[in-house]
Structures are given as structure tokens and as C-alpha cells.
Amino acid sequence: MALSKQQVLDWLLRCSEVFAREQVFLTQLDTAIGDGDHGLNMNRGFNKVAEKLPSVADGDIGSILKYTGMTLLSHVGGASGPLFGTFFIRAAQVANAKQSLELSELRLVFQEGVAGVVMRGRAEPGDKTLCDVWWPVLGSLGQSVQQQINVIPALQQAAACAEQAVQTTIVMQARKGRASYLGERSIGHQDPGATSVMLMMKTLAAVVEEAG
């Protein structure tokens, strides 16, 4: 079974609901180690994405992802705008002309996206960034591809992996972004950007599961 274009659209629309709902929570996380605008910014960005998605729904998955990335880049600001925006813009390159994505293709799409994030932000493992969730997710998806697991359990596993990975950011000392200025005081706090990645993965798993 493959991920359909409709499921991609549903995922992005659902993300806007999730970020609206989790805005306060994300902002609380960011207030502890940043400047308390992450939830606000993600909500503003995905709100715009949802507003504009219908106008690009006729395109292929690549153009939908690219549009999402450009919209996030132009409306989020801060570090999250370029990082989440670049993720979708780079991911779009390998989803060009696709109307559906096999699990192996979806993994490739995410892998390209993450490569874009790393190119922009230069994160390394353990820096306490959103990549500390993306990397385990890529690992989990890679394993599922190898074991030829179906897309629904594969995404459930990836989402569970993201939940676990976000917990590991709590004990890390931030070495990138604004939290890095707090030094050891950043230890003990969950990373807001990493939490947003986890929310996106959980939302994708839920959307695909419901479509069944």
C-alpha cells in the first residue's frame, strides 16, 4: 500500500489543526529555553498552509510539498521558518510528478528533507534540535522498508520512535539555536522544534491509519 496524494493533503491540513491546538504547549516549551514564540510561529505558518492548500490540490505531491515549504518559509520566521520550510522544499524535489508514494519513496522524500535541514542549520546528533527526532524517524522508516512492513504499521512505528526521541532531547544540553546560550540550564527541558516534528509524525500516522 502506498501513501496517496489525498493522504498527503489530509496530513498537512490536519497539521494545521494540531499546531492550533498545541500552540500554547509548544510556546510553554519554548518559554523555558527560548523566547516563547515557537507555537505561535508554527501555528501562523500551518494556518497559512491550510488556507492556501486547496489552490494547489490539483498538482502532484512534489508541488504540494514545495508550496507548503515556501509558505512556511514566508510566514513562520525565526529559525523554524527556514528549517521547516527547507525540509518541505527539499523533500518536494524527490516527490516530483508523484501522485502517490511507496514507503521507500516516502523515506527518500523525508531523507532529502532532513538533508536540507542539516545543510541550513548544520545540526549534529545530540545538539538538541529537531534533527534529533528526524534522524531516529529516518532510521525507523529505513528499517521498515528493509523488512517490507506495510505503510500503516511503519508510520505507527516511526511516530512511536519520534515520541521516544523527543524525550531524549530533555537530557541534552543545547548546542544550537537560542537554547544554547543557556548552557547547562537547557538540560531538563524538552526541545520545542523536536516536539513539532514529533507532532507532525504522529499526525501522519493517524491520518494514514484512519484512511486504513
Next chain:
Amino acid sequence: MKKLINKVESVLSEQLLGMSAAHPELRVNQEPVFVTRSAGPVAGKVAILSGGGSGHEPMHCGFVGEGMLDGACPGEIFTSPTPDKIYACALVVEGSAGVLLIIKNYTGDALNFEAATEWLHDSGIPVATVLVDDDVAVKDSLFTAGRRGVANTVLLEKLLGAAAVRGDDLDALVALGHKINNQGHSIGIALGACTVPSTGKPSFVLADDEMEFGVGIHGEPGIERRPFTTLNQAVDMMFQTLIEHGPYQRTVRVWDRQQGIWCDEPQSKQALVRGDRVIALVNNLGTTPLSELYGVYHRLAECCTEAGVNIERNLVGSYCTSLDMQGVSITLLKVDDELLSLWDAPVKTPALRWGH
């Protein structure tokens, strides 16, 4: 939270409308939001463009005008502007000699300005960047995103603005920008946190005998919490940190215009030493009374005299703020005759004006 605002969502646009009404020499573009000089681009002069999150007023919009910035891109409060805004603003201010982007070293600012730089380059606009990282509170760049860009940005914008009027080209401005950045050092303290409208609560709470030492300009706590006793004790600690920080090596991301790629360039910050001539900036982080700023300047001048550092020019007031943070930052920029003549050159902006 009790603030003179209507709705959190409309803070920025309402305040910018007020600014343009008060200063007709500025033009505020609404969609996307940026500020330029009403007079338009100056042909043959490199356009100087800066920007960053709002909440640091008068930086940067208050420094748009003759002899300083050609354009400023304000983001949401404490949130850097997006690349499309920076790009659109650059197209408006460019006067055929290219655009210099001044970037404070905060991750969000760096990433958005880097994206805008690439877009401008791809559109055939000559573009260069100068990164400001003057905050000596941040010690080790290996374990952080590097030193933050704080109030030395103001001095750098004035000096580069004057150099652009003098006729310096893009390459000369970049070289001068690196020099100014490597000779300027800042340190900030907070006696009380600021309140970001979107959260509605102070970002941290301090007891009467505590201060946050080494704060930035986004409401974040400092590098550590220290006891606070008196003005002199606080200024002495700040001055010690400024004078003791020593040379500082790090790699700076520099845009290579010929190849259209980012390069890592090793650069070195100079330590302040006896005999140095400086411009001293005592900067209000938000709600510190001017009288207390003068108290800080008094002690700072004593410290400088004792250390053999000569203050040649000074600024005391609100230039690079952090909303309503109760606190102060001190910037010491080592200068020579050339930089002093650029400093004294005429400037005509809402927040800085002399020589006219």
C-alpha cells in the same frame, strides 16, 4: 500583562503605521512589511539593509535614513523576518551598487538572511553580508551557536552607513564591517525580565538581590544568575568581563559572491587593552530610567580611566532594547581616526541624528 496594545496579532502593523505617520521621511511597506527611506534608493551607493525581530526599538527601523540604513526588515516580536521580506526590501533599496545585509548572530536571523542572500544572488543582485557577534557573555562557540549580535550592531550600522555614503564599494564595506565587528564587545545584565505580548508573562522572575548576568536581547535569561548589590558592583563585573575576554577565534560564515557559496572564514576578535580608544555605548534594555543609565556611564568612565581605556565618543540611551526588560548593556568599540570620522559624519534618522 498590561500593555499599550490592542491585539497581539496586530501589534507590529499598528506600531509601524504610527512610526511612518510620525516620520514622513520613512516609507512603510505593508505587504510584506519593511521600512525604507521615502526618498528612494541612492544611485551608485551600496544599499545598507538590516533587520531582525521587532521589540528592539529603535533598532532597526529607527536607524533608517541619511547616513545609516537604506532599509530595515522587522519581523514579528523577537522573531526574525522571513527571506521573502528581506528579498523584497533589498529590491526596493538597491541603487545599482549592490546590497549589504547586516545580520545579528542569532540562529533565526542568520538562517533567514542566508536564504535571502541566495535568492538575491540568483536574481543577479550583488549582495554581501556582515555578521555581528559582539556579546562576550557567550564564551565557547563550539558548544553554542556562537556569540550573539547585540548593541554593537547600532555602532556598526552607523559606521557602515557613513562609509557607504563616502563611496565604499561592497567589498570595502565587508572588510570594514568585519573590522568593526572584531573590535566591538558587549555585555548585558537584567534586573527584571521582559514580557512578550504573545505569552503575556515575564520570561523569568528575579529576587530583589539577584540579576541575570550576560543577557541577550530576546528576553532569554543570561548565562548565569548572580547576586546584585549595587550599581558599582554590577558595572565592575560587566567591565571585568569586557576587558578580560581576550582574543577570540571562530569561523564566520561568509558569502562568496564570485562562486555563489557560503565559506567558513577564520576570524579573530581583538581584546581591549590599555591605550585603546573606544566609543562607549550604555544601552537601555527597556525600562531602565535614563538617570540610572547615567549612573552606569559614570562608573563605566571610572573603570575605563583606571584601565587606561580612552572613551572618545559615547552614546547613552535606548538604542537596542529588549521590550520592557529592566536592564542595561555596555558596548565598547575600539576605534581609530578613520572610524571616528565615520562616526562624526552626518546622520539623519528618527533615533540618531547629528551634523545637519
